[in-house]
Amino acid sequence: MNTHFNFCMPAEILSGKGIVKTSSEIFKLLGKKCLIVTGKSSAEKCGALADVTAALKAAGVEYSVFNKITENPLTATCCDGGRAGREFGADFVVGIGGGSPLDAAKAVCVYASNDHIVNDGIYTEKIINIPLPLVLIGTTAGTGSEVTGVSVLTRENGRKQSVSGKNFYAKYVLADPTYTYSVPTATTVSTALDAFAHAVESYFSKKHDFLSRKFSCLAVSEIVPLLLKLKDSDFKLSEEERDSLYFASLYAGLALNKGGTCFPHGMGYALTEDYGLPHGLACAVFIPAFLKEAKKGDGKGYAEIIKATGVSENELFKVLDALCKADITIPIEKIEEYRVRWSTLKNFKNSPTDFGADDGASLVYNLFGEV
Numbered sequence: 219m220n221t222h223f224n225f226c227m228p229a230e231i232l233s234g235k236g237i238v239k240t241s242s243e244i245f246k247l248l249g250k251k252c253l254i255v256t257g258k259s260s261a262e263k264c265g266a267l268a269d270v271t272a273a274l275k276a277a278g279v280e281y282s283v284f285n286k287i288t289e290n291p292l293t294a295t296c297c298d299g300g301r302a303g304r305e306f307g308a309d310f311v312v313g314i315g316g317g318s319p320l321d322a323a324k325a326v327c328v329y330a331s332n333d334h335i336v337n338d339g340i341y342t343e344k345i346i347n348i349p350l351p352l353v354l355i356g357t358t359a360g361t362g363s364e365v366t367g368v369s370v371l372t373r374e375n376g377r378k379q380s381v382s383g384k385n386f387y388a389k390y391v392l393a394d395p396t397y398t399y400s401v402p403t404a405t406t407v408s409t410a411l412d413a414f415a416h417a418v419e420s421y422f423s424k425k426h427d428f429l430s431r432k433f434s435c436l437a438v439s440e441i442v443p444l445l446l447k448l449k450d451s452d453f454k455l456s457e458e459e460r461d462s463l464y465f466a467s468l469y470a471g472l473a474l475n476k477g478g479t480c481f482p483h484g485m486g487y488a489l490t491e492d493y494g495l496p497h498g499l500a501c502a503v504f505i506p507a508f509l510k511e512a513k514k515g516d517g518k519g520y521a522e523i524i525k526a527t528g529v530s531e532n533e534l535f536k537v538l539d540a541l542c543k544a545d546i547t548i549p550i551e552k553i554e555e556y557r558v559r560w561s562t563l564k565n566f567k568n569s570p571t572d573f574g575a576d577d578g579a580s581l582v583y584n585l586f587g588e589v
């Protein structure tokens with residue numbers, strides 16, 4: 219057994235129902251002024267915003283809310299958030315939301331303390347000043363962004379691209395699954411598929427190690443039984459099941475923190491940009507093909523992760539085939555564009571076989587090609 223691992227995830231995770239309400243001391247430690255970064259309405263709907271503002275008031279911390287973060291956040295919006303933070307004199311940032319506001323909050327912390335970095339400059343300019351300290355509070359059970367040093371943003375040319383490193387980790391994660399109870403069913407399915415994709419892609423990634431594989435196995439053991447239930451479109455997860463899904467998304471995030479993603483994520487970005495598919499579903503449509511490649515590249519690992527799901531290979535493919543469907547048609551010219559674009563995609567190189575841009579283009583043609 220290769221038991222080698224090397225693990226760094228510097229955020230302190232404080233978990234439990236009601237954890238935000240009892241976190242005034244943490245907020246007090248971080249400063250006197252806080253910028254809250256969030257999306258349009260979900261932070262309010264799920265109760266997280268009220269809990270944060272109550273805890274900030276109890277700590278005597280002044281706050282300002284920047285709620286302009288959209289899905290697939292733009293670098294320009296995050297840069298505006300950084301400017302808002304500077305003008306307000308924020309000492310720290312609290313990000314509340316799904317992966318979009320959490321990723322945006324990571325970037326806002328960088329922009330706020332580095333006014334030489336503007337919009338897409340976040341991908342190229344040196345971060346000179348330490349980013350503002352960040353507290354993250356997740357409200358979806360999917361991305362695991364809380365525990366990764368990755369921020370996925372949308373460039374000025376409309377392309378999604380990640381930026382990562384030690385400057386992009388939170389200082390604290392306040393993990394309370396009750397905030398996910400208000401997530402609508404379609405988003406629950408898509409985000410659960412995202413977490414499943416993180417677990418399996420990082421499991422087979424060239425950068426995986428002993429520990430990250432343990433997190434992947436733990437994640438799929440909790441997610442797959444829930445995917446089986448979600449296959450029935452009328453099924454509603456219980457609160458306990460939602461708790462389990464939320465923590466599974468964090469385990470998958472911890473695996474992702476080490477292994478990173480493979481070709482489904484690289485290819486999925488294009489389907490979000492061009493066809494508006496939600497992130498999880500956009501990546502998951504390529505997961506069945508990815509698992510077939512993984513079986514060829516690492517049969518032993520494949521057997522281990524299938525065993526961890528608690529279902530047979532057949533049952534797993536049945537549920538994935540039922541859930542990972544998208545009603546889109548992609549013209550051949552677009553697929554040719556993808557073939558060129560993907561020839562430099564790092565996610566292919568991280569994958570377990572030599573599946574490359576040509577294979578990716580054929581897969582898209584088979585799944586969605588115009589006949």
Ligand code: NAP
Nearest residue numbers: 257258259260264316317318357358361363366370400401
């Ligand atoms: P999201 O884009 O953050 O949110 C999707 C929708 O769900 C929004 O309409 C949002 O509303 C709503 N929503 C969020 N929480 C809710 C709640 N508790 N109740 C009701 N509605 C709620 O979705 P996501 O799938 O979590 O994040 C996707 C993003 O994360 C993508 O940009 C993806 O690339 C990125 N990602 C990052 C990582 C990483 O490691 N950093 C990993 C995977 C994915 P509001 O607009 O009102 O907030």
Ligand code: ZN
Nearest residue numbers: 361412497501
């Ligand atoms: Zn993802």
